Amino acid sequence: RKEVEQDPGPFNVPEGATVAFNCTYSNSASQSFFWYRQDCRKEPKLLMSVYSSGNEDGRFTAQLNRASQYISLLIRDSKLSDSATYLCVVTAQTGANNLFFGTGTRLTVIP
Amino acid sequence: EPEVTQTPSHQVTQMGQEVILRCVPISNHLYFYWYRQILGQKVEFLVSFYNNEISEKSEIFDDQFSVERPDGSNFTLKIRSTKLEDSAMYFCASLDRSSYNEQFFGPGTRLTVL
Numbered sequence: 443r444k445e446v447e448q449d450p451g452p453f454n455v456p457e458g459a460t461v462a463f464n465c466t467y468s469n470s471a472s473q474s475f476f477w478y479r480q481d482c483r484k485e486p487k488l489l490m491s492v493y494s495s496g497n498e499d500g501r502f503t504a505q506l507n508r509a510s511q512y513i514s515l516l517i518r519d520s521k522l523s524d525s526a527t528y529l530c531v532v533t534a535q536t537g538a539n540n541l542f543f544g545t546g547t548r549l550t551v552i553p
Numbered sequence: 554e555p556e557v558t559q560t561p562s563h564q565v566t567q568m569g570q571e572v573i574l575r576c577v578p579i580s581n582h583l584y585f586y587w588y589r590q591i592l593g594q595k596v597e598f599l600v601s602f603y604n605n606e607i608s609e610k611s612e613i614f615d616d617q618f619s620v621e622r623p624d625g626s627n628f629t630l631k632i633r634s635t636k637l638e639d640s641a642m643y644f645c646a647s648l649d650r651s652s653y654n655e656q657f658f659g660p661g662t663r664l665t666v667l
Contacts, residue, residue, distance in 0.1 A: 474654050485644055485658040486596060529596070539584065539654055540609055541646075543596040 445469060448530050448544035456552050459520045463547045465513040465530030474539070475506050477515045478529040480546060486529055489515075520551045555579045557659035559645050565665045566635055574630045574662045576645030584648035585628045586656060587620065589613070589641040596644065602628065635666045 448465045455461050467475075475492040490497065492504040492513055503516040513530055530544040558577045566572050578585050587599040600620055601608040607620065619631045628647075632639055642663050646656040 476655075480596075483642075485661050487658065488655050491655070533654065534609075539648060539656070540586065540598045540601050540611075541588070541596075541656060542598065543588075545595040 445542040446530050446532055446544035448547050450545055450547060452548040452550060454550045454552055455520055457520055457522060459551075460516065460518050461520055461549060462517075463515045463528055463530070463549075465515075465544055467511050467513065467530075467532045467542075469532070469534070469542075470508075470511060472532040472534070472542075474533040475513055476531040476541075477502075477504055477513075478531050478543075480527045480529055482527075486531075486543070489528070517549075520549075522551050522553060525549055525551045557645055557647055557657050559643075559659035559662050561662060562660065563663045563665070565667065568637055568666055569634050572632050572635055572664065574632075574643050574645075574664070576628045576630070576659055577626050578628055578645065578647030579649070579657055580626070582647035582649045582657075584608075584650070585620075585622070586646040586648070587630045588644045588646065588658075590644065590661075591638075591641045599630070599643075632664075635664075637666050640664055640666045 446467050477489040478486040479489045480486045492506045496505045501518045505514045527546040527548045529546045534540045560575045585602040590596045600610040600614045617633045621629050642661045644661045645659040648656045
């Protein structure tokens with residue numbers, strides 16, 4: 443059973459579109475939740491942490507539903523520079539904070 | 554802005570050879586990690602390190618792997634006898650618990666085993 447599951451996409455959207463990514467995780471004891479962004483052949487970079495109350499950072503909104511073990515990311519007004527792979531990430535329940543990654547959802551924003 | 558650095562950026566080796574991948578975590582971080590990403594696959598946790606010892610390791614991190622913090626700055630991953638399936642991107646990460654558990658990743662070392 444996969445720890446973190448994501449729709450791999452690809453999502454091809456026009457500039458200015460709104461796009462939503464979803465993710466589910468299997469371990470109900472997971473402590474922390476994140477969205478990372480990974481450009482081709484680069485390292486993952488933190489996009490935003492995800493809290494139960496939901497959080498927003500500019501054009502990006504993340505939501506967490508602990509009961510459903512479901513995480514989402516909404517990108518509004520897509521830019522060409524948003525083209526990347528978006529990784530849903532959760533931590534283990536242990537203290538070492540190891541990260542479990544989903545396979546990622548590939549987004550291409552088209553001019 | 555402080556960053557995690559890794560060397561080399563690309564390492565090519567023959568099967569059965571030993572390799573050492575090097576990382577310099579951010580200086581005030583206390584938790585260190587190695588992850589790997591096989592081409593086209595997800596990022597996978599290998600090992601976490603704190604207070605000069607392994608905190609946790611995954612099933613991937615078998616006896617062929619070891620980690621060390623030989624001095625106050627470097628954090629190394631050694632693979633004793635490389636296999637073809639060890640070919641991957643290896644990422645080092647470090648964590649400062651005070652920054653909301655954000656792990657900062659290095660640029661990675663691409664390991665190619667021939």
